[in-house]
Amino acid sequence: MKSEKIIKKDPGGRRRWYDDACGTAMALEFVGERWSLLVLRELMFGPRRFGEIKAHLTGVSANVLTQRLENLERAGMLIRRRLPPPAGAQVYELTPWGYEIEPVLQTMGRWATRSPAHDPTLPLSPASAMLSLRTMIDRDKARALAGATIGFRLGGDRFVARLTADDLAIVRGEPMGVDVTIDTDPTTLAVWIYVKRAIAAAEAEGTMRIVGDRALAERFADLFALPAKIGNEGNIE
Structure with missing residues (x-):
């Protein structure tokens, strides 16, 4: 008698890759x-x-x-x-x-950026830049800026971020009535935030413009840091 191969499918109707309950x-x-x-x-x-x-x-x-x-x-x-x-x-x-799935993406992001192969100067999308901010923020330090609002103009994308006592809420929308607006591209934003490049250098190149509370923009940038690279847990990045 010829046996028939049973093809299992996932809930989406596709053939399953794994026969595993994990x-x-x-x-x-x-x-x-x-x-x-x-x-x-x-x-x-x-x-x-x-x-x-x-x-x-x-x-x-x-x-x-x-x-x-x-x-x-x-x-x-x-x-x-x-x-x-x-x-x-x-x-x-x-x-x-x-x-x-956002917490999953955040956990993966924090884990992967510990690799020495991670390069924060590579291109990234506006949504990726915003998700990065929600992932890498130091929530203890951020409490001092609770209530502050920051607008982002990243090419054709617009976002408004609001700092609360325990989170950084970000929504798409034109930054109107915010405390400060950062007009730049996602890669320049990441370099400023994580490499700690001075605003003045980006402004001199014409790749960033700050409108509003400049001191708040500087304090906002200080809320973020990449995790220590593997093998360098005791070092200061």
């Missing part, structure tokens, strides 16, 4: 394919159009991005919807369960 294995069924986690990262601050997602994922093809979006939708992590008139465009948006 939660980590299950997570990889959902987001283990290349680009999947980065797609979720790009949607972390609100809905995005297909072209907006693709523009910030350098190297992904339209075909592959379409496949990843479809798989994540089938898995229940995002939805497609159409914006009301006059926009009328189709956007992709995380579900409440999809948003729950």
Whole structure:
């Protein structure tokens, strides 16, 4: 009698990679394919159009991005919807369960940046820059600035950050009525925040402009630091 091979599938309808009850294995069924986690990262601050997602994922093809979006939708992590008139465009948006992956992204980010191979001067997307700030902030130090608001103009992307007693809340939106606005690109922002390059140097190059409370901008930058590299836990970065 000829035996039949049983093909197991995940909840999204795809063939399973692992026959394993471990939660980590299950997570990889959902987001283990290349680009999947980065797609979720790009949607972390609100809905995005297909072209907006693709523009910030350098190297992904339209075909592959379409496949990843479809798989994540089938898995229940995002939805497609159409914006009301006059926009009328189709956007992709995380579900409440999809948003729950943010702490996972933060933990992975803190873990990976401990590698000596991590280079904070490489390009990154606006959403990645904002997620980095939410990940690397020193919440104990940040309490002294609770209530402060910082706006970011990063190319065509706009964000507003508000410091609270225990968090850094960031939303997409035009920075109006904020204490200070930082007009730059994501890479220059990361170099300023993590390499501790002086604002004046970036301003002299024309890559950064500060509008508003300059002293607050300086204090804000001091709230962030990358974790110690592996093998250097006792050293000061």
